Amino acid sequence: MTDDVSPSQSFSLDGDDLPFASGETILQAATRAGRYIPHLCWHPDFAAHGSCRICSVKVNGRVGAACTVQAAAGLEVESNTPEMNRQRKTLLQMLFVEGNHFCPSCEKSGNCLLQATAYQMGMEGPHFEEFYPSRPVDASHPDILLDFNRCILCELCVRASREVDGKNIFAIGGYGIGTHLLVNSASGQLGDTNMSLDDRAAHICPVGVILPKRRGFVIPIGQRRFDLKPVSQQVEGDAT
Amino acid sequence: MMAPAMSQTPRKLKVATVSLAGCFGCHMSFLDIDERLFDLIEHIEFDRSPLTDIKQVGACDIGLIEGCLCNAENVQVLREFRAHCKTLVAVGACAITGGLPAQRNHLDLGQLLTEVYRSRPGLSAGGAIPNDPELPLLLNKVHPIREVVHVDYSLPGCPPSADAFWHFLSDLMAGRTPHLGHGLIHYD
Numbered sequence: 497m498t499d500d501v502s503p504s505q506s507f508s509l510d511g512d513d514l515p516f517a518s519g520e521t522i523l524q525a526a527t528r529a530g531r532y533i534p535h536l537c538w539h540p541d542f543a544a545h546g547s548c549r550i551c552s553v554k555v556n557g558r559v560g561a562a563c564t565v566q567a568a569a570g571l572e573v574e575s576n577t578p579e580m581n582r583q584r585k586t587l588l589q590m591l592f593v594e595g596n597h598f599c600p601s602c603e604k605s606g607n608c609l610l611q612a613t614a615y616q617m618g619m620e621g622p623h624f625e626e627f628y629p630s631r632p633v634d635a636s637h638p639d640i641l642l643d644f645n646r647c648i649l650c651e652l653c654v655r656a657s658r659e660v661d662g663k664n665i666f667a668i669g670g671y672g673i674g675t676h677l678l679v680n681s682a683s684g685q686l687g688d689t690n691m692s693l694d695d696r697a698a699h700i701c702p703v704g705v706i707l708p709k710r711r712g713f714v715i716p717i718g719q720r721r722f723d724l725k726p727v728s729q730q731v732e733g734d735a736t
Numbered sequence: 737m738m739a740p741a742m743s744q745t746p747r748k749l750k751v752a753t754v755s756l757a758g759c760f761g762c763h764m765s766f767l768d769i770d771e772r773l774f775d776l777i778e779h780i781e782f783d784r785s786p787l788t789d790i791k792q793v794g795a796c797d798i799g800l801i802e803g804c805l806c807n808a809e810n811v812q813v814l815r816e817f818r819a820h821c822k823t824l825v826a827v828g829a830c831a832i833t834g835g836l837p838a839q840r841n842h843l844d845l846g847q848l849l850t851e852v853y854r855s856r857p858g859l860s861a862g863g864a865i866p867n868d869p870e871l872p873l874l875l876n877k878v879h880p881i882r883e884v885v886h887v888d889y890s891l892p893g894c895p896p897s898a899d900a901f902w903h904f905l906s907d908l909m910a911g912r913t914p915h916l917g918h919g920l921i922h923y924d
Contacts, residue, residue: 598836599923600829600894606924615921621832621890625883628834630842726918 507571516567523551523562526575532731533575534584534613536591536702537650538563542659545651548591550584550613559583585617592622594673595629596645597703603712604704606720610648611703612727631676636687639709646704647677653706657697665689665697677705749909750796752783752821756810757837757878758803760786761895762828766800768898779909796821798908800891804830804837805879809872818885823908826887829894829923831880836894838878845876889914892923 506513509526516525521544526533536548544563551562554574562575574580591597591610599605631644649668654677657665665686669678681688691698693708700706717723721730755763763786769776784793793799799821805811818824829835840848853865881887891904891914900920907914 592833596838597923598829598833598839601836601839602924611923614923615918618915618917618921620892620916620921621826621882621887623882626834626838626880628838628841628877
């Protein structure tokens with residue numbers, strides 16, 4: 497992101513004029529202005545990914561992902577509309593049935609971006625038939641646990657490990673509904689990598705896949721991140 | 737006192753409740769509305785429920801279903817509730833997603849039963865998996881209730897808070913579409 501925001505360059509977001517800098521996407525410009533556009537796979541420190549589609553907005557009447565569409569002068573962007581929020585709720589319901597999102601026993605509950613976004617969109621139930629995937633937990637690492645059945649394939653851990661940690665520990669493999677997160681070691685086990693709790697990848701997961709061991713349930717209910725304020729009011733504090 | 741015809745109290749809504757593969761925690765959270773129960777009972781009367789002695793569900797306005805489907809009897813009871821309740825509500829994480837009991841879905845049912853009834857340490861010799869026809873057979877997998885019957889509303893939470901119950905039922909009783917905002921809608 498650059499800081500050379502010229503007030504002459506602006507587009508409209510839900511009817512309000514929003515200035516932007518050259519090269520910024522709609523989501524970058526909106527976030528810098530403190531405007532919430534729901535998103536899961538986008539993170540301010542990384543390039544856009546475009547897999548979750550939660551940030552979909554209407555740009556001049558056509559649907560596009562706010563994380564990949566570049567801001568341009570005069571664009572008319574609709575985000576917080578009943579139509580777009582309904583579509584987001586459907587996408588969230590799809591993500592929920594694709595994994596085993598048993599929030600009552602998940603250590604990430606209350607601090608989970610997927611859950612908080614579903615609260616924000618008023619999702620009362622997942623609506624579709626459950627997939628109940630059955631991928632084994634990887635507990636081979638001394639400090640880090642992986643539960644692949646909660647993965648939403650945002651690829652943030654892949655990007656963080658490759659670009660920040662320089663370790664390239666994670667990858668996405670497979671096709672279609674079989675697409676899954678995997679560990680880049682000969683055995684496929686996290687314990688056979690040089691992953692460390694200090695890595696960026698160890699703390700970037702927006703859901704409950706990558707968890708530090710022996711540190712569960714430390715924050716009292718009521719004080720967890722999204723207990724305090726809904727995700728729409730924490731738009732600038734996205735770094736997890 | 738005048739015009740008795742006009743001041744007649746409206747018919748009370750009939751409410752049935754049941755726990756399928758539930759832990760009864762949703763019912764306990766319902767009772768956590770505390771003294772508001774006295775207000776509630778002015779407007780509703782209970783049909784079949786763990787709180788009453790009625791054995792068969794009758795014609796009801798609202799059916800509150802706690803728990804998921806884990807055995808054949810659960811399915812039968814759920815279908816009876818659907819047939820008798822105008823509005824059917826999936827209450828709690830189990831009814832809505834299968835919940836924590838659905839964590840058995842990646843295990844083999846035969847192995848589970850063998851583990852518990854035959855090979856667990858401390859069992860007396862000759863232990864066997866119970867096979868009396870009086871006992872309902874377990875389903876191969878646990879299911880949320882919407883996979884078997886149509887569900888009108890979901891009240892999420894494990895359990896939903898007492899305030900969520902109160903808010904939800906107040907909306908339903910007033911004829912409004914229930915709407916839970918931030919703080920009342922939660923899955924844990």
